[in-house]
Amino acid sequence: MRPFVLGAVAYDPKVVAIWDGFKQFFEDHGLPFDYVLFHNYERQVAAHFAGLIDVAWNSPLAWVMTERIARKKGRKATAVAMRDTDQDLTSVVVVRADSGIQRVADLQGRKIGVGAADSPQATLIPMRSLSLAGLAWPDGMEVRHDLLLGKHGDHVGGERVAAQALLRGEVDAACMIDSNLLAFAADGTLPAGSVRVLHTTEPYDHCNFTVLDGVDVGHVVPFLSLLLGMSWDDPTVRRLMDLEGLKAWRPGRTSGYEQVDMAANSYGPMNELVDQA
Amino acid sequence: MRLDLGPLSLARGGHLLLRRALAAIPVGGSLLVRGDDPELVSHARALARRWGSSFAVEGSDVRLGPPEWLGGRWRGAERAGESGAGGVVEAPPQTWGLAARGAAVEVGAPAFAFRLASRDEVWTQDAGRFYLQAAAAQWDPATAIDWGANFELPDEVEDAVVQLMTYLIENETAALIVPARFCAQVHPHFREVMQVLAIQAADEARHIEVFTRRALLKRSAPALSTAGGQASLKTLIDEPDFALATFLLSVLGEGSFLALLRFLERHAPDPVTAAVARLTAQDEARHVAFGLAHLERHTAVDPSLLSRLANAIEGRHDALRETAGLNEEVFDALLFIAAGGWAPASLQRGWDAVVSLQAEMDVGRRVRLRRLGFSESEAARLSGLHTRNFM
Ligand SMILES: [Fe+2]
Ligand SMILES: [Fe+2]
Numbered sequence: 001m002r003p004f005v006l007g008a009v010a011y012d013p014k015v016v017a018i019w020d021g022f023k024q025f026f027e028d029h030g031l032p033f034d035y036v037l038f039h040n041y042e043r044q045v046a047a048h049f050a051g052l053i054d055v056a057w058n059s060p061l062a063w064v065m066t067e068r069i070a071r072k073k074g075r076k077a078t079a080v081a082m083r084d085t086d087q088d089l090t091s092v093v094v095v096r097a098d099s100g101i102q103r104v105a106d107l108q109g110r111k112i113g114v115g116a117a118d119s120p121q122a123t124l125i126p127m128r129s130l131s132l133a134g135l136a137w138p139d140g141m142e143v144r145h146d147l148l149l150g151k152h153g154d155h156v157g158g159e160r161v162a163a164q165a166l167l168r169g170e171v172d173a174a175c176m177i178d179s180n181l182l183a184f185a186a187d188g189t190l191p192a193g194s195v196r197v198l199h200t201t202e203p204y205d206h207c208n209f210t211v212l213d214g215v216d217v218g219h220v221v222p223f224l225s226l227l228l229g230m231s232w233d234d235p236t237v238r239r240l241m242d243l244e245g246l247k248a249w250r251p252g253r254t255s256g257y258e259q260v261d262m263a264a265n266s267y268g269p270m271n272e273l274v275d276q277a
Numbered sequence: 278m279r280l281d282l283g284p285l286s287l288a289r290g291g292h293l294l295l296r297r298a299l300a301a302i303p304v305g306g307s308l309l310v311r312g313d314d315p316e317l318v319s320h321a322r323a324l325a326r327r328w329g330s331s332f333a334v335e336g337s338d339v340r341l342g343p344p345e346w347l348g349g350r351w352r353g354a355e356r357a358g359e360s361g362a363g364g365v366v367e368a369p370p371q372t373w374g375l376a377a378r379g380a381a382v383e384v385g386a387p388a389f390a391f392r393l394a395s396r397d398e399v400w401t402q403d404a405g406r407f408y409l410q411a412a413a414a415q416w417d418p419a420t421a422i423d424w425g426a427n428f429e430l431p432d433e434v435e436d437a438v439v440q441l442m443t444y445l446i447e448n449e450t451a452a453l454i455v456p457a458r459f460c461a462q463v464h465p466h467f468r469e470v471m472q473v474l475a476i477q478a479a480d481e482a483r484h485i486e487v488f489t490r491r492a493l494l495k496r497s498a499p500a501l502s503t504a505g506g507q508a509s510l511k512t513l514i515d516e517p518d519f520a521l522a523t524f525l526l527s528v529l530g531e532g533s534f535l536a537l538l539r540f541l542e543r544h545a546p547d548p549v550t551a552a553v554a555r556l557t558a559q560d561e562a563r564h565v566a567f568g569l570a571h572l573e574r575h576t577a578v579d580p581s582l583l584s585r586l587a588n589a590i591e592g593r594h595d596a597l598r599e600t601a602g603l604n605e606e607v608f609d610a611l612l613f614i615a616a617g618g619w620a621p622a623s624l625q626r627g628w629d630a631v632v633s634l635q636a637e638m639d640v641g642r643r644v645r646l647r648r649l650g651f652s653e654s655e656a657a658r659l660s661g662l663h664t665r666n667f668m
Binding site: 084085087088089090092094097178179181182185186192195196197200232233235236238239247248 | 286287288289315316318319320322323324326327329332345346352353383384385
């Protein structure tokens with residue numbers, strides 16, 4: 001029996017441990033499973049349409065790409081599952097506590113530290129949110145921290161570098177996911193009392209498992225039932241779920257991708273990719 | 278329910294208060310959280326997602342629902358026996374690992390590979406008492422012995438003392454390595470056994486120190502290390518079985534050493550030698566007593582162990598049959614120390630003393646073998662096969 005093949009992006013060495021663990025889990029439960037790691041999401045999306053993988057573990061931006069290409073080709077993409085922790089994230093824009101910046105409008109003309117150009121959480125979504133709050137983006141106002149382009153900001157590095165640049169006074173604001181603000185505050189990257197939350201985005205959703213029409217239902221059904229049946233109370237899978245950062249898998253939903261979908265319009269490489277597809 | 282964090286940040290300790298308050302939410306209830314930290318809303322949202330609580334902003338406050346995952350890590354946790362010595366179980370699972378006896382162990386803990394993991398194999402009810410005794414009886418070599426005592430021995434007597442110390446050092450080294458190795462193999466559930474072995478190794482470390490210090494008190498180097506002596510000790514180091522190694526080392530070897538150290542104290546030509554012999558003998562008495570207690574329990578639950586013990590002595594005897602000249606230097610050193618000089622009458626007295634030392638060692642071994650359950654004649658035969666190296 002041909003295995004069900006998953007694609008994922010290697011944004012960190014732990015990715016190998018995660019998918020090796022899932023491979024073992026699925027095979028122990030009778031689903032032949034394999035996975036392919038990609039350097040970047042663009043390559044993964046292309047491979048998905050080329051039929052090299054059956055299901056993709058997609059970033060929000062990769063999901064939007066997949067959906068747009070599918071629409072153009074007359075195909076259909078479906079988000080079948082996601083982590084509980086992928087739902088209702090927000091990004092925050094923080095400033096130095098003593099900066100005197102009180103409103104979003106005060107940021108006009110200042111330098112704003114964002115993550116990688118293709119990071120939904122640290123760049124695309126917060127920049128759009130600030131635009132909606134009235135900010136314009138003349139050249140030089142956006143200071144990018146382009147760590148590991150192609151990984152869509154999955155690597156926390158870009159956000160950390162932006163936070164450090166804020167402390168050093170190189171930028172006047174920094175954008176990051178709410179859980180990273182918590183982590184940076186707890187690990188001392190952002191010392192107590194050093195920053196203040198100026199602006200918070202609307203909640204949005206993060207990664208999902210994406211399949212395309214024509215995928216073998218005989219694979220997808222057991223894949224989903226095993227996935228959604230994983231219980232964090234089960235010690236044999238708890239380590240795996242902790243590694244992947246979730247307590248429970250949820251059925252996929254697409255209601256949380258509106259912001260990234262709108263924000264992606266201003267991301268040039270994305271439009272090129274869709275045009276060329 | 279309400280929680281006011283004041284100026285405390287959820288990233289810097291406030292999460293403890295939040296977790297406690299969330300755990301106390303009654304069924305159908307929720308928790309209103311307020312505070313002065315400008316990051317409160319953002320942090321609370323991230324924690325709510327992690328803990329599976331519903332989340333809503335209400336003005337400058339936040340409202341959280343009951344957490345789905347709080348404390349879930351401890352569902353299915355298992356108690357690792359009970360904390361007292363009576364709570365020791367027959368076969369502790371390897372997944373209890375390093376956990377304190379009686380602790381709740383999270384499911385999914387990794388399995389360790391402690392080789393000595395069955396109660397019958399390692400446990401003795403007295404282990405805790407032995408450990409406490411040993412801990413209370415620790416002495417400080419720097420102050421327990423008067424290293425500056427004023428004495429000068431004739432060269433040949435000093436030489437004999439240095440030879441004896443050289444021999445003692447390598448024996449103590451074997452006596453350190455054997456318990457240290459088993460200490461690392463005992464399942465920590467049998468905590469008191471692990472502690473006894475650890476403190477026994479520490480005792481031997483001190484013995485090595487004081488014998489070395491006495492050897493080098495008047496000389497720049499230790500004396501001779503014989504191939505036969507090391508061959509004999511190697512059979513101890515190489516014995517992989519805990520019971521057999523305990524038997525050969527503690528019951529037979531350290532038992533014989535006890536007589537040797539008392540002999541040395543009695544015939545010591547100087548106060549430093551007398552003191553090191555007296556202090557180390559105190560420790561050895563404990564080592565012998567623990568080895569005996571452990572094996573008495575072991576042979577009581579498994580009588581077939583007796584024949585394995587007998588085989589171990591015979592096997593060791595056969596392995597050492599070919600080692601020539603074993604112990605000549607030590608024997609002569611003991612004789613000369615007891616004689617104290619070259620006068621023929623003194624040498625005769627020294628010879629007699631060493632012969633009676635050997636007889637005393639033999640009697641001691643036979644008494645201990647009898648305690649383990651060997652017959653009178655078997656005990657006599659096996660004692661006779663014990664290594665001429667004493668240890
Ligand atoms: Fe010793
Ligand atoms: Fe000893």
